[in-house]
Amino acid sequence: MAEEDVLKFIAGNGEKIVLRLAGCDDAEEIISVIKTNAPDRSYELMELYGTKPDSVKKYICSMDFDKNLLLVAVANNIVVGALSGIQMDGGKRPQTSHILNIGLHMVTAYRGLGIGSQMLRFAIDWAKQHSFKKLEANIFTTNKRSLHVFERVGFVEEGTRQKRIRIGKQYIDEVLVGKVL
Ligand SMILES: CC(C)(COP(=O)(O)OP(=O)(O)OC[C@H]1O[C@@H](n2cnc3c(N)ncnc32)[C@H](O)[C@@H]1OP(=O)(O)O)[C@@H](O)C(=O)NCCC(=O)NCCS
Numbered sequence: 001m002a003e004e005d006v007l008k009f010i011a012g013n014g015e016k017i018v019l020r021l022a023g024c025d026d027a028e029e030i031i032s033v034i035k036t037n038a039p040d041r042s043y044e045l046m047e048l049y050g051t052k053p054d055s056v057k058k059y060i061c062s063m064d065f066d067k068n069l070l071l072v073a074v075a076n077n078i079v080v081g082a083l084s085g086i087q088m089d090g091g092k093r094p095q096t097s098h099i100l101n102i103g104l105h106m107v108t109a110y111r112g113l114g115i116g117s118q119m120l121r122f123a124i125d126w127a128k129q130h131s132f133k134k135l136e137a138n139i140f141t142t143n144k145r146s147l148h149v150f151e152r153v154g155f156v157e158e159g160t161r162q163k164r165i166r167i168g169k170q171y172i173d174e175v176l177v178g179k180v181l
Pocket residue numbers: 037102103104105106107110111112113114115116117118137138139143144145146148149152
């Protein structure tokens with residue numbers, strides 16, 4: 001099921017925000033949200049979606065929305081945030097298919113308004129309803145805001161992987177956070 005409103009609320013700046021399940025038609029807007037997050041930090045979704053609009057659309061349109069979640073936050077008919085919940089290993093390994101990997105991205109102007117937290121809470125409920133047993137996310141150790149937001153909704157740090165990501169000549173440590181459902 002996609003492209004339906006799931007939640008409406010007022011953000012910290014007073015604007016009305018609609019959360020809705022996304023689909024094929026949202027591909028371009030989602031990738032532009034991710035790109036505004038500083039392209040070099042968005043490796044995870046970019047790896048999945050590819051960098052060209054066509055490959056993004058192909059990936060999103062091929063998603064099984066019973067096992068994967070794509071959620072957008074919309075303000076004034078513009079997508080300002082995107083959350084992806086991707087079944088681990090594409091659901092191909094029964095040993096890990098109970099895990100949903102979360103990626104969360106807000107455009108700069110809409111950060112710090114409580115929207116990301118609302119999207120995470122929705123994802124937690126969605127995962128429970130779809131029989132997932134655990135949520136995981138990978139966060140750069142330097143990304144204190146993101147760590148704070150995930151911990152506030154019940155994720156705990158499970159370990160740090162050093163030099164996990166290479167960006168140019170720089171290697172970045174990453175924290176794995178998880179929430180058992
Ligand atoms: C991380 C992100 C998704 C959070 O979404 P958001 O809508 O901005 O988050 P919220 O407004 O719901 O909550 C922000 C919280 O972080 C806190 N915060 C802000 N800057 C912070 C910092 N440097 N250190 C710790 N906490 C910080 C705020 O005080 C607020 O917490 P509070 O409500 O307890 O006061 C968003 O900021 C973003 O897109 N960042 C860039 C991409 C990214 O880092 N993605 C995460 C990787 S999965």
